[in-house]
Amino acid sequence: MTSINPPTILSANGTLSTTWSLESATVSIPNSNIEITSRLFNGQLPGATLRIQPGDTLKINFQNLLTDNNGALGYVHNTYSAADETNLHFHGLHVSGELPSDDVTHVVGPGESYDYMTTLPDSHLPGTHWMHPHRHGSTSLQVGAGAASAIVVEDPPDFLPDQIANAPEVMFMAQYFHVNELNRIQEQSNDQLTNIRNAPSNEFTLVNGALQPTISINPGEWTRFRIIWSQWRNGNLDFSIVAQGGCEMQLLAKDGIYIRDYPRAIDMAPIVPGGRADIMVRCRDPSTYYSISGQGGTLATIVTTDVEVESSDLEAWEPPYPAYLSDLRGATVSPGCSCTTEFDGTDTVNGIAFEYGLTLHTSYLGAVVERVMGGQANEHPYHQHVYPFQLTTGYNNNRDAYNQIGDWHDVVMGDGTIRYSPTEFTGKLMVHCHRLIHEDLGMMAMEQVGEQEGGTCSCTAAPGLGLGAIIGIAAGAVLIVAIIVGFCVYRRKRRIRAAAEVADNNDLELLETEK
CATH class of the missing domain: 2.60.40.420 (Cupredoxins -  blue copper proteins)
Known part of the structure; x- marks a missing residue:
């Protein structure tokens, strides 16, 4: 070789x-x-x-x-x-x-x-x-x-x-x-x-x-x-x-x-x-x-080389597929588990730049999950961590039959739908454009796989703990603290001034009495 x-x-x-x-x-x-x-x-x-x-x-x-x-x-x-x-x-x-x-x-x-x-x-x-x-x-x-x-x-x-x-x-x-x-x-x-x-x-x-x-x-x-x-x-x-x-x-x-x-x-x-x-x-x-x-x-x-070897034509073969690669083409997508994922020219996923802690989509163990690839899918290769996915519609690019419906990938480019079924691993599932120059600038998102079988899916981004939200919350907290401290300082100064005025009045009364 x-x-x-x-x-x-x-x-x-x-x-x-x-x-x-x-x-x-x-x-x-x-x-x-x-x-x-x-x-x-x-x-x-x-x-x-x-x-x-x-x-x-x-x-x-x-x-x-x-x-x-x-x-x-x-x-x-x-x-x-x-x-x-x-x-x-x-x-x-x-x-x-x-x-x-x-x-x-x-x-x-x-x-x-x-x-x-x-x-x-x-x-x-x-x-x-x-x-x-x-x-x-x-x-x-x-x-x-x-x-x-x-x-x-x-x-x-x-x-x-x-x-x-x-x-x-x-x-x-x-x-x-x-x-x-x-x-x-x-x-x-x-x-x-x-x-x-x-x-x-x-x-x-x-x-x-x-x-x-x-x-x-x-x-x-x-x-x-x-x-x-x-x-x-x-x-x-x-x-x-x-x-x-x-x-x-x-x-x-x-x-x-x-x-x-x-x-x-x-x-x-x-x-x-x-x-x-x-x-x-x-x-x-x-x-x-x-x-x-x-x-x-x-x-x-x-x-x-000059050493000829005889060989026969290749015979058909199909391996046994594990549960995480079960054929999903005829499966029913679990309720709420069909979501759209769009890459576009603004280095975002579904219009949202990557944030640590922000969850784009959620699914759960045992769900049949579908993702509809849209936006500029023909320009941005979609890569998914943890779970490979099956091509279910689209992607027949007529280029030497390389892509066929039913094939499995972990990265694909073009319009179509894909499916996968989480079977054993919960937690983070990252998705991003594999033009890594785009991923670095924000074209990445985090999905979450929940533990509960028969749970629910969500297609709506949950910004609760995203970096932007954390910064916003922290800035808001700092502002509130500053307002409270300022108010306390203001009240203390007023009390001091009031006490001083009372002391001055008492001194005046004492002087008048002594006269």
Whole structure:
């Protein structure tokens, strides 16, 4: 396979325990003269791939080894800021959104550390996911400058048909860089650390930390590509193989969830920002070069060896789906649980900029929840934490049959309706635009999943403890206290003046008496 694969960390005996850092590092990019100085996981670009099993516990001692660099702007709400503050997001994992798990409202400051711990359900479907920082205000800067790692939930023994289980794997971590945009964000957040030197152009994409690497495969052999699109700005990956009649692609999974109608022949995979795709690839001609194209041109090159391997066409296969992935296309939406979610050009969700503590929508365990995507949905990829969702209407983009009704995603772009059913995890469920430049400015919201089965849903934002409300309440309280103190001071002064007047009168009367 490719000679430039990220290192791998494996779980053992039901646990993957590792020490992880975000730190300043400078890396030289293979196949180029590019040098990148930025905040990277363990000083690597990309970080190591974590491979875990369903039911495993993931323990990460996460250390923020950054220091406040030359007066970088501290946190300013819904503004590019907090360049040296960070946290972790387990993008795509079906795990709790509360601490010590995937709570992206938690902040790990410079010099601080936090022990993340999350346990995957035994029923967690195997698949391809990833991990990246998600500190509101600095998400786009940190992800856009290279902080990302793959997470693979392994297929248990005898889970896959032999054609897939025995196929060689290629990890394809595609990371997008936009020099001018990063410079703009840097300037606004007063960041002095990030620096990209000798870039071949203003925009470029690295694969496994290299510029246009070469991937070697055997002709005639099926190879599984695990593709991650670490996009934070704009644009689908549009992964395709420019073949002279010698290669084919069969879709296996999207966003870490196997499709129901495998194998699905495609010519191109329009993977949206933050999305993933597992694709079975077969190129028949020996000793041949094939270009993998995507956003910005050539991403990598496939070269086939001279060792031909015979293989049969892929056979149909459908995995057993756990309860959190039950088919909801024919289900009845629970009363009050169909809500509209709209992204627009003002960096808001439903016209409301992100506020800590503000709840946009609520649901409950066992509900069938529907979200109607509106507004500028064709321009903003919708990403949902904790629970993936099923496409129920819309989204047939007629682009090589990549999207089909009934497919599951955790990020999607376009008008349509989606459904999911909370089964086990209560608490925070974050939703946001995965053009992270918008998320940092306020295009994010928090939903809440309640514990009570048979509860109620709400589509109305509850502003009770939002940051703006807290500030408003605090300001009001300060004003009230000031008024009370002022009134008390005024009354005290009046009493003093009155007492003085009484004393003066008494003195006058005494003088008159003495006369």
